[in-house]
Amino acid sequence: MGYSYEYERPALTVDIVVFALDDDDLKVMLIQRDLAPFAGQWALPGGFVRIDETLDEAARRELQEETGLKDIFLEQLYTFGDVNRDPRERVVTVGYYALVNLAGHAVQASADARNAAWFPVNDLPSLPFDHDQILQAAHDRLRGKVRYQPIGFELLPEKFTLRQLQHLYEVILDRELDKRNFRKKVLSMDIVKETSDIEKDVAHRAARLYRFDKRRYDRLMKQGFNFEI
Amino acid sequence: MGYSYEYERPALTVDIVVFALDDDDLKVMLIQRDLAPFAGQWALPGGFVRIDETLDEAARRELQEETGLKDIFLEQLYTFGDVNRDPRERVVTVGYYALVNLAGHAVQASADARNAAWFPVNDLPSLPFDHDQILQAAHDRLRGKVRYQPIGFELLPEKFTLRQLQHLYEVILDRELDKRNFRKKVLSMDIVKETSDIEKDVAHRAARLYRFDKRRYDRLMKQGFNFEI
DNA sequence: TTGACTTAGTGTAATGATAACACTATACTA
């Protein structure tokens, strides 16, 4: 019964670091493991790659099964292959990272009888396997990438204020930005378009809402840009 | 005999894109396959990951076995997992790229009874599997990375002229650079140190030889730098 | 209804980085 091979083969999995943004900080989605090892512990969502699906497909499937998230930005990160990263047997995992906007995608906590929750990226529980290493790599990648590709926008709702956009960059880059310079730069890139709406339910002057210029956004997404701000 | 698993498992391999530089252009090392499928065709060096070695170890081992190259710059690139990328069975491969200087590392053609040779990156034979895709990804990565990390230096001999360094950047970025601006920028970064030697056996005024400032080089390698030239 | 509060929204000047550009110096070769 089962499948036999002449040489021993590592198991192959995917693990996904899902980032989201709220009013305070950058969040990461973790799920509570229901199986040994580390049952009950919070860990990155992920699972085995099936024989008839690509790596990207495996990552999307696991994400949907474990968190209900679908149709989100997802990109391969790095492959982790230390010999003893899993205590049971040799497991190689392909790491992914994903970006979602909290407004658009309700976190359907446990499609899979698993608990899913958001944790602040700077205040995480201890993670099993080498998940802290994977998370670190994803965070580094996000920080690096945001400087030359407009991916950060994936973390915002369809319409947003320039303040929210600035906050996004401040949280990811972990430093304060000058309001005027930020606006000047963003607007000069022609990447956002003014809408006729303004924000609602705020206890102060309401800000104008913007949306992405999809055309220009896609072009910049391919070419890259320079967002040294 | 062999090893059995409950679920079918993909085979796991590594493939390495080795870049080098000569007087004309950027080269890639290919080996002639001795096994089916595609026996006799030129392909990227690579092979199966053993159960007791990390991915990096597998890449280094295969590189040494197939090309004799060792102790060179090597970095993981991307993992390729299309379902039908290998006609025999499901094989997932972790792509690597490596940089060598031709002077320091003789290409010991066939430690493994295989033929190894350098090909210009812009004039390659047709490659089996998805090796052209892997190569493309490696080339893109090299072009991108050279702008913010001083990795290009790995392609040069210990002592080199500023002309050689400029040539390296011109070949990788595929455009001409201004000599004065290039020198000004490189020297202002303090990344190279003048030696007391000059180049030999040239039919014109000999240029001064430089070497890397290892300290500064290592620091920049971690921090990154901005080489928009 | 008014005053206090909170965030939105806006421009300019100084500084630093990049880009464009051409000639003299030195060594070898025939």
Added chain:
DNA sequence: TAGTATAGTGTTATCATTACACTAAGTCAA
């Protein structure tokens, strides 16, 4: 020793980045 090939060197104009502070508009509470 004349020719040729590359080495080596500064300045100026343009553009991008940074630093910086006030008025406008709306909400809230007294």
